[in-house]
Structures are given as structure tokens and as C-alpha cells.
Amino acid sequence: MTQDAIAADRSSVATGDVLYSIRDLSVEYGTRAGEVAAVDRVSLDIRKGEILGLVGESGCGKSTLGKAMMRMISPPGRITQGELWFAGEDLMTVSEAQMREIRGARLGMVFQDPMTSLNPLSKIVDHLTETITTHEPSVSEAAARDRAEQLIGRLGLRVERIDDYPHQFSGGMRQRIMIALALALRADLVIADEPTTALDVIVEAQFLDLLRELRAEFDLTIIMITHNIGVVAEVADRVAVMYAGRMAELGSVDEVFLDTKHPYGQGLLRAVPNIELDGSDLYQMEGAPPNLLHTPSGCPFHPRCPHVMPICSEREPAFAEVTPGHRASCWLFQEHDGEGER
Amino acid sequence: MHPLLLSVLIFGVPAAIALGWVFLRGGGALRRYIATRVALTLPMVFVLVSVVFLVLRVMPGDVASATLGPKANAEVRQNIEETLGLDDPLVVQYARFLGQVATFDLGDSFVGARRPVVDELGERLPATLELVLPAAGVAIALGLVLGASAAGHRRRLRDYAVRMFGVVVYSMPVFWLGMLAKGVFSIWLGWTPVAGRIDVLANATLERTTNLLVVDSILSGNWEALRSALHHMVLPVLTLGVSISGLFARLVRINVIETLQQDYVAAARARGLRERTVVGAYAVRNAMIPVVTVIGLQVAILLAGTVLTEAVFNWPGMGLYLVERIKVRDFQAVQSAVAMFALLVAAIGLAVDVVYGVLDPRVEY
Amino acid sequence: MSRIGILLIVLGGLAVLAAIGVGTAWLAVRRRRSRYAWFFLGMLILPLAVLALLPARDPVPVGAGGEVLVEVRGLRKWFPVQKGFIANLLSRGHTDYVKAVDDVSFTIKRGEVLGLAGESGSGKSTVGRLVLRLLDPTEGEVVVDGVDLARLDKENLRVYRHKMQVVFQDPLASLNPRMTVGQAIEHPAQIHLPDTTPEERKRLVFELLDAVGMSPPDFFYSKYPHQVSGGQRQRIVLARALITQPDLIVADEPIASADVSVQALLLELMIKLKDEFDLTYLFITHDLATTKYICDRIGIMYLGKIVEIGPLQEVFENPQHPYTRALLSAVPVPDPRHRRTEPLPTGEIPNPINPPPGCNFHPRCPIAAAGVCDGELPSLRPVPGSEDHLVSCHLRTGDHTHLDPARTGGPSA
Numbered sequence A: 001m002t003q004d005a006i007a008a009d010r011s012s013v014a015t016g017d018v019l020y021s022i023r024d025l026s027v028e029y030g031t032r033a034g035e036v037a038a039v040d041r042v043s044l045d046i047r048k049g050e051i052l053g054l055v056g057e058s059g060c061g062k063s064t065l066g067k068a069m070m071r072m073i074s075p076p077g078r079i080t081q082g083e084l085w086f087a088g089e090d091l092m093t094v095s096e097a098q099m100r101e102i103r104g105a106r107l108g109m110v111f112q113d114p115m116t117s118l119n120p121l122s123k124i125v126d127h128l129t130e131t132i133t134t135h136e137p138s139v140s141e142a143a144a145r146d147r148a149e150q151l152i153g154r155l156g157l158r159v160e161r162i163d164d165y166p167h168q169f170s171g172g173m174r175q176r177i178m179i180a181l182a183l184a185l186r187a188d189l190v191i192a193d194e195p196t197t198a199l200d201v202i203v204e205a206q207f208l209d210l211l212r213e214l215r216a217e218f219d220l221t222i223i224m225i226t227h228n229i230g231v232v233a234e235v236a237d238r239v240a241v242m243y244a245g246r247m248a249e250l251g252s253v254d255e256v257f258l259d260t261k262h263p264y265g266q267g268l269l270r271a272v273p274n275i276e277l278d279g280s281d282l283y284q285m286e287g288a289p290p291n292l293l294h295t296p297s298g299c300p301f302h303p304r305c306p307h308v309m310p311i312c313s314e315r316e317p318a319f320a321e322v323t324p325g326h327r328a329s330c331w332l333f334q335e336h337d338g339e340g341e342r
Numbered sequence B: 001m002h003p004l005l006l007s008v009l010i011f012g013v014p015a016a017i018a019l020g021w022v023f024l025r026g027g028g029a030l031r032r033y034i035a036t037r038v039a040l041t042l043p044m045v046f047v048l049v050s051v052v053f054l055v056l057r058v059m060p061g062d063v064a065s066a067t068l069g070p071k072a073n074a075e076v077r078q079n080i081e082e083t084l085g086l087d088d089p090l091v092v093q094y095a096r097f098l099g100q101v102a103t104f105d106l107g108d109s110f111v112g113a114r115r116p117v118v119d120e121l122g123e124r125l126p127a128t129l130e131l132v133l134p135a136a137g138v139a140i141a142l143g144l145v146l147g148a149s150a151a152g153h154r155r156r157l158r159d160y161a162v163r164m165f166g167v168v169v170y171s172m173p174v175f176w177l178g179m180l181a182k183g184v185f186s187i188w189l190g191w192t193p194v195a196g197r198i199d200v201l202a203n204a205t206l207e208r209t210t211n212l213l214v215v216d217s218i219l220s221g222n223w224e225a226l227r228s229a230l231h232h233m234v235l236p237v238l239t240l241g242v243s244i245s246g247l248f249a250r251l252v253r254i255n256v257i258e259t260l261q262q263d264y265v266a267a268a269r270a271r272g273l274r275e276r277t278v279v280g281a282y283a284v285r286n287a288m289i290p291v292v293t294v295i296g297l298q299v300a301i302l303l304a305g306t307v308l309t310e311a312v313f314n315w316p317g318m319g320l321y322l323v324e325r326i327k328v329r330d331f332q333a334v335q336s337a338v339a340m341f342a343l344l345v346a347a348i349g350l351a352v353d354v355v356y357g358v359l360d361p362r363v364e365y
Numbered sequence C: 001m002s003r004i005g006i007l008l009i010v011l012g013g014l015a016v017l018a019a020i021g022v023g024t025a026w027l028a029v030r031r032r033r034s035r036y037a038w039f040f041l042g043m044l045i046l047p048l049a050v051l052a053l054l055p056a057r058d059p060v061p062v063g064a065g066g067e068v069l070v071e072v073r074g075l076r077k078w079f080p081v082q083k084g085f086i087a088n089l090l091s092r093g094h095t096d097y098v099k100a101v102d103d104v105s106f107t108i109k110r111g112e113v114l115g116l117a118g119e120s121g122s123g124k125s126t127v128g129r130l131v132l133r134l135l136d137p138t139e140g141e142v143v144v145d146g147v148d149l150a151r152l153d154k155e156n157l158r159v160y161r162h163k164m165q166v167v168f169q170d171p172l173a174s175l176n177p178r179m180t181v182g183q184a185i186e187h188p189a190q191i192h193l194p195d196t197t198p199e200e201r202k203r204l205v206f207e208l209l210d211a212v213g214m215s216p217p218d219f220f221y222s223k224y225p226h227q228v229s230g231g232q233r234q235r236i237v238l239a240r241a242l243i244t245q246p247d248l249i250v251a252d253e254p255i256a257s258a259d260v261s262v263q264a265l266l267l268e269l270m271i272k273l274k275d276e277f278d279l280t281y282l283f284i285t286h287d288l289a290t291t292k293y294i295c296d297r298i299g300i301m302y303l304g305k306i307v308e309i310g311p312l313q314e315v316f317e318n319p320q321h322p323y324t325r326a327l328l329s330a331v332p333v334p335d336p337r338h339r340r341t342e343p344l345p346t347g348e349i350p351n352p353i354n355p356p357p358g359c360n361f362h363p364r365c366p367i368a369a370a371g372v373c374d375g376e377l378p379s380l381r382p383v384p385g386s387e388d389h390l391v392s393c394h395l396r397t398g399d400h401t402h403l404d405p406a407r408t409g410g411p412s413a
């Protein structure tokens, strides 16, 4: 696919139907020190056919949000509130057995570390056929193998290698196998949690190219969770920025990168080394990401914010639209009557 | 055929077939590995046997004083040593013993009726096998089920119960467990026999071929003997099995918990696989790798447990035999029995290594 | 031959000369030919004079390197591949090697920052460890400040080490969890600056804490590593490295484990410290974008070799090696308008045990010329028109440049 086609692709999905809708979701982890509010009243719509980049620094709750979307939060974590609407159903209300059918078949997940996300004792082909026959019991073993071979070939691996074990593959190849597993049943939505973080830049770029091709070919919707802002700029159609378990900003890539609203996003973008810019100094953001045991009051970013106003530490801004389709949770863009000033 | 040979064959042949199957099925690297591993077993046994031979000669005491008492007549003593060949130079004795081991003729024992050691072992080894193998089965089954289910229900009642069981059983010496069991079930409740392998009456009617009583009674269709043999087996087997299962359950539990936290388990769940598949095919199988390793290292403990269990239940196996003959310094019997044990340990070690290689495709030979 | 061998031969020769001198002088005196005696006595005195002129023991010649602080020549590190006991028996003594570093040469000038970049497994960290002599090279030499580290005995090397410090990626792993921040920073000073009093050392620690931005110092002085944030831990490691007043700091992915917003702070701190303490850095990273903000020169590594090295600006603006071009173009850019310009090489880095013959990169190279690139090993040579920008590619320098598609108007690579 040419780079222009990619650009065209990006604009065409801007108005797609909503495929998955997260409503007011909260996830907490119970720890000895107290409750960690890893995801805090997050609402987000994922549109059919888009690649949504979910960015934020480590510990801001990205992975937790991704797992919650699959309803895979396990103790000590729990979903404390919210709805997860997928294809007309609130996943919070379906049974575990139904949920299991949805997982793998319609919601796929790719994890960060390709070296550890395959069973070391099973051949690649077994991973694939097992997934296929679990969800489609009528498919014979041989037919499943055929499908597995086709997929493996499509993803640029030699078909003979299907009988090899995971340790015989490099990181990039294993990540392709993970994608094959998500595609085995033609999942509608793939949640990829830092899929390229463990890969080297060239392999990462190869993987991102492949992902874009597959998106068109398989009609995929992808959530790309990453802390790498460059990766998001490269593949995402829309971007959601998370901070301290909450949504900070949401908009199209161009909006979020070129017309950044939230001061956190602005700072982050200027703090990231950019190989293309002339060596101007990097922006020095104050402080460090907060501990979610004690999320700061009001706007969680206020202790680090260069534009902080009195109200910011008092009341939490809404995650509201600044321009159509472009949201930010920041008082700079919201009406307030100065209530914070005492 | 000799019962010793028979009982070795009964377990050896299936094992050899399995080994051969793995050998033929595996790639070149695995084959070379198995071949070398088998070849290395022999020197290992040789070293063990030699060490035992030497240790016995260095040990204080000798058969003459042990049987005749310390004040024995010097001439009688001389006489005994001459007949037993104990007055020969050590090198000669050693060479003779190696020759005996190599030809599977282990000489005559030093005491009593001076029966051939092979005949004595032919009675004792089957007894031990009949105790150890079912006990190992009990331990593995119990350990797997308890360990895996505790891991699956972490920090719930079941988990705590299993952990408690593991600690108690593991820290309780097997002979004490055995006496306790005997006290309750044999003496107090009278459900099981107190000692031995079979009733005297049943024994008299049983035709012996392998000296594995269960096998013999089935072969000869002697159901009364079978009932009696099983009845005698229950308590010793359970005692030994339960005693080992504590360690096993703890090992399985901790390793399954660890594998359940691996990314590939999360990934398998994300693919919608059934929890049974996830725990069984993913977690338990991966957990077995470290478990097998540890068990392989613990075979010695298993055998020590066997010796003690035999002592408690007066079970006429190898352990009891060793204990009896060390007391009277019957070197011929002791060194032969130990050679037998060495062979057993070597065989189990070999089995563990091969299983390990088959279980884990990542193993490089 | 070893230095000691040469010394013994020289001393032996002088001793023989002296013995002849003494003997003949004695003979001459006995035979009353004293005018010869003076001549022979001269033979005795000469060797003694030479001996007296020989230095008692080589002092470590500090500062002899002049402008160049680090010089690495023909460095190799081959790790034998560990095999199981049985596999070892079966292979009958044949050993495979991981050629982690294979003929690497470079210099770092005083006050300069040399970046080493490349994908994981290319040998960057191994070079760092070799420079610090945490590993012994299989071949080649490392000269720091005019001293060949291989010539230092254990004791001298230990003393010499304070001139070179290291900062690793994971600060938590390099700090003893049971030492307070103050103790951790002070600890190397007890070894390397034995002449200082505890008070002086404490004052030094406070100054350094302040310098790395951990203020107020007395607040952090008695904290433990787990009580401070990840970024602060890396600051502590930097302070600890600085207390021995090093000339050189080898920084192996020093900011890679920090959060994005913290990375910028650490990078800025390292630049500030360099100026403040007159440091020289060997900055190892897999992230090319960060090198841009700190490095003066950069070397690109591939499969244990440096394939291109030169001033950062030049390498970034005019990359010569096809691998450098691919690497630079693959770096994700935080700007949605940016488009990649170079085609990606296919496949992944091959096994370093049996690297491809000729140019390591040729199986993946978009411009590889058959018969040239797969045969001969290219060497690092200056790019035409530049002295200190070197590249190791047949088609960019040397006799085969006519095959370069960029030159012959073929598809640009």
C-alpha cells in the first residue's frame, strides 16, 4: 500500500459506525497500600475500521483498559463500574461462557512480549488449530490446518515452519504469529498492547506496514496501545491520550498532533525526541507521572501543568468536545465561573 | 525363569520399548542424546558400586564378630574369613565382585543358609517394586490433583487446605506417619493387617513365578491370595504415597501458579480457550517441566522413604533386607543390594532426563 | 613476546657484559696491564649506568593520550557457545563462537560524546564492557588516556578504573537495595579517594546530589533506592559515577527504562553534567532519535561491526551505508505528516554465530551487487569528500563505486 493510500484510508474511516463503546468504565486494583484507580471513569467509542492509538506513559492504565475491554481483569483487579457495548450487547452482562466465545472469535488480543506469549510446548500449528476448533467445533482438524497454513503464508512466514516450536522463531516472526492467531477467526476488533515495544525499529516498521495491509484486507478494527508516540503518529487514524487512568485528549491524529489541546499532550509531544527535527532542545516536563494510589485532586495533571489555574486542583474538568470530534479534559477549554478561587 | 530377572523384565521391557519409541521418533539430536545418556549410565553404576564396596571395607566391624560376638575364637574367625574369601587381598575381592556383577551372579550371602544373593534379591526386589510403584502412582495422582486444584483456587479454602496438607505431610517423618496409620487402622480399627505382604495361608497356596504377589495371584487365578495381597498393600502404599505426595503437591502448586501468570496463559484466555484447556494443556504441562526435574533429583528421598516404610510394616523388601544385612556385616548381600539400588536410581534418572527432553522442545542436547 | 621476557633478556645481556667486564678487569690487574684494566672497568660501568637510567617501574602515564581519550583498535569479542555436557562430548572439541564484537575500531576525543547505535544484539553493550575492561577482549586493544588497558596489572587496573565509570539501563539493578542513597554515592569514593576524610566525602555527596538535581540533598541522603522514583534512581547512579571524578562515562541505554517525559529530563541532565564535569561519553542506545540531542559523533553497528561512523550531523543528513539509511528511516517520527522514504530491508538480523560472508548485510541489502558484496569483506573507509565520516560498503567507497545504483542513475537506495 502506498503512503498516499494510507492517508486516504485514514480520512475515510473518520466517520465510521461505532463498533465498541466504553461507557464510564472504572477498574481498581486492591493492593496492600490501598485501591489503585487504574482506569477511572473512561468513556471511549471505537469506530469500525479505524486504528485507534491509545497512548500514555507507563502506569497510566492503558493495558488495564485493554484487558477490561476483553473482560479479562483478574484479582486483585476488578471492574467497579461501567458498560462495555460491543455489537449491540453490554459485555458486562453476558455470561462467562458467552464471553469466552466472543474472545478470540470476535475480539482478539496481541500482547507486548512476543517471546512469552506463545506456549513454549506447543507447535505453531497447534496454537492455530486449537483456536479454530475451539470456536468452530464443526471444522475438522485437517481443515483447520489448511486455514492455519494459509494464514501463516499470508503473514510472510514459510509454511513449512508451521510445525516448529515458538522458540525457533525471532521476535518479529512471533508477533506475526500472534496476529495470525487474532485473524484465525477473523476477529472484528484486535486490541494490540504494545505489540512493537519489544521489537527493533526495522522489524517494528515491517510489522506496522503489515498491520496496515491486514486492516484493509481483513476489515479489521485495531486498538494500538503504546507508549511510543512515533508509532501512533505513523499508524493511527485517531488518538486517545491517557493520563493517570483517565482520558486526557481524543481526536484524529492530525488534531491531536498538530493542534494539541491538553497541556499534557503538548508537553509530551515536545518532550519526545524527534529524529526529523533540527536539534532544538527537548521540553522539560516538570515532575513524574503520579502514583494512582493517590491520584491528584481535580485535574490529575495540575501538579505538572504549566497553565495551572486555581480551579484545576479543585474540580475535575469534563472530557468534553473542544471542536467536533476533538475532546480534551482541561479547564482551559471549558467554561467555569472561577469557583476554584476562594 | 528367575524371579529377579522376571521382575526386572516386567518393568524393564515396557520402559525399553518406550525408550525405543522415543528414540525412533525423535530427531538425530535426540537419538544421539539418548544413546550417549544410556552409555553414560554404565560408568555411573560402576562408580557407585565401587564406592559402596570400599565404604563397606572401611566400615568398622566384620561378619565374624557380628555373627559370633567379639570374643570369638581366632581360629574360627580365620576359618570363616577363609571360606568367605575375606582373607584375600582387597584387589582380588574387588575384581571378584566386579566379575560377579558383570555376570549377574552375585555370589552367596555370608550368613544363614548362605543362599545365592540373586535368589534373595529375587524375593526382595519384587516386594519393593510392589510397594514403590503403586506408591509413586498415588503420590503423582494425589500431587497433581491437589496441586493443580489448589493453584486454580488460589487463596481460597481449597488452596489453604492443600498447603496445610503439604506442609504437615512433608514435615512428618514417614516412619511416624506409618506407625500412626498402623496404630489407627490396623490396631485400633483392625481394618488392615499389621505387617507382611500376605496371609500365611494364602501364601501357602500361591504359586510363585515373579514374586510380585499381585501378578502371581492373577496368573494363577488365586483370588483369595490376590485379595490378601492387596489388603496387605493398602496401608504401606498409602503411607508412602501420601508421604511423598506432600512435596509433590507443593511443587505442582507453586509451578502451576507461576505458569498461570505467564503471558501465554493470558494469551490463551484471550483466544477464548476453555479454562480446562488453559489450566490442563498450558499451565500444568509447562509446570511439569520443573516438577519432573525436582522429582528426578529427589529419587534418593523416595528410596529412603521406602526403606523406612518397609521397616515399619515389616515389608520384606530391599530396604528391610539392607537393614538386616548391614547389621551382620553381610558384605556380599549389602553391596549387591546397593548395586541393585544404583541401577534403579540410574534407570529412573535416565527416564527423567528422557521425559524432560520429550516434554520440552527447547531442550538442546 | 611479553614485556617481562624482553626485560629479562636485556637485563641478562647487561649482566653478562658486566661479568665480562669484572672478570677481564681482574685478569688485567693480576697481569699488571692496568691500562687495559680501565678499559674493562669501563665495560662494567656502562651497564650500571644504563641500569641506573632505566625507570624503576613504569608509572601509569596519565594524560599521554592528549586530545584523544579513548582509542579502540581492532577489538574482537567472541563468546564460545555454551553447550550441554553431552553435546560437548559429541562435538569433539569443536566450538562455535558468537561474534559479538568483530574488528571494531574508533576513537573518542576528550569532551566528545560518541553514540553507538544499532539493533539489539549488534554488540553495542559488549563494546561498552570491553572499553571498561569488564570483559577481556579476544583480540585488539583499548587505549584510554594513552594507557593500553591490557598492560595494566590487576592492581593498576583497579586504580585506573576510577577514570571510567558506567551507567546501565536499569538503575534499580545497579543499586544495592540495602544502601541508602548517600552510602551508595559515597561508596566508590572510599575505594578510589582514600585520602579524603568522611566529612569531605559527605560534602562531596551533597554537592553531587545537588548537581544531579536531587535537592534538597539532605532529604534524599538517607532514603533507600526503593523510596525514590525511577528517574531519580538514575540520577543517583549518575552521581555515584561522578564521585570518582571520571574522565569517561560509558552509558549503556541510560534512559531507556524511564518514562517518556522523564527521558527528556535525564538526557538534559547528562548534557549539563558533561559540561560541568568535563566528561566524555560513550553513549550506547538503540534509539536513534535520542542520539540527536546528545551525540557529537555516531557509530552504527550491525552484527558486531561498525558499518558507519562519523559526525552525527553528517551521518544523519547524508547516511551512506544502506543499513544506516534503513535504520534512520524506520525510526517512528511523532508527526503524522511524516512519510517513510526508504524501502525497508527484508528479514531480520541473522544469527551472529555464522554471519553471512562478505558484507554481513548483503542478504538484506537493497543495493547489494552480486559477486562483490557476497565475497569480500568491506572495510571502513572515508566517504569521498569527508575525512572523519567512514563507511564500510563496497558500493560507497573503493573500487566498486561504479556499481552504486545511486551513482549510475538506478533506483536510489
Ligand SMILES: Nc1ncnc2c1ncn2[C@@H]1O[C@H](COP(=O)(O)OP(=O)(O)O)[C@@H](O)[C@H]1O
Pocket: A029, A030, A031, A036, A037, A038, A056, A057, A058, A059, A060, A061, A062, A063, A064, A065, A075, A076, A077, A292
Ligand atoms: N495486577 C496488578 N496489581 C496491582 N496493581 C496493578 C496491577 N496491574 C496494574 N496495576 C496498576 O495499575 C496501574 C495501571 O497499570 P497498566 O494498566 O499496566 O498501565 P500501562 O499499561 O499504561 O503501563 C499502574 O499504576 C499499575 O501499578
Ligand SMILES: Nc1ncnc2c1ncn2[C@@H]1O[C@H](COP(=O)(O)OP(=O)(O)O)[C@@H](O)[C@H]1O
Pocket: C079, C098, C099, C100, C118, C119, C120, C121, C122, C123, C124, C125, C126, C127, C352
Ligand atoms: N556473556 C555472553 N555470553 C555469550 N554471548 C553473549 C554474552 N554477552 C552478549 N552475548 C551475545 O553477543 C551479542 C551482542 O550482544 P550485546 O553486546 O548485548 O548487544 P546489544 O547491546 O547491541 O544489544 C548477542 O548475540 C548476545 O547474545
Ligand code: SF4
Pocket: A262, A263, A264, A299, A300, A301, A302, A303, A305, A306, A307, A308, A309, A312, A317, A329, A330, A331, A332
Ligand atoms: S485542566 Fe488545568 S491543570 Fe489540567 S491540563 Fe488543563 S490547565 Fe493544566
Ligand SMILES: [Mg+2]
Pocket: A059, A062, A063, A064, A194
Ligand atoms: Mg502496559
Ligand SMILES: [Mg+2]
Pocket: C124, C125, C126
Ligand atoms: Mg545492550
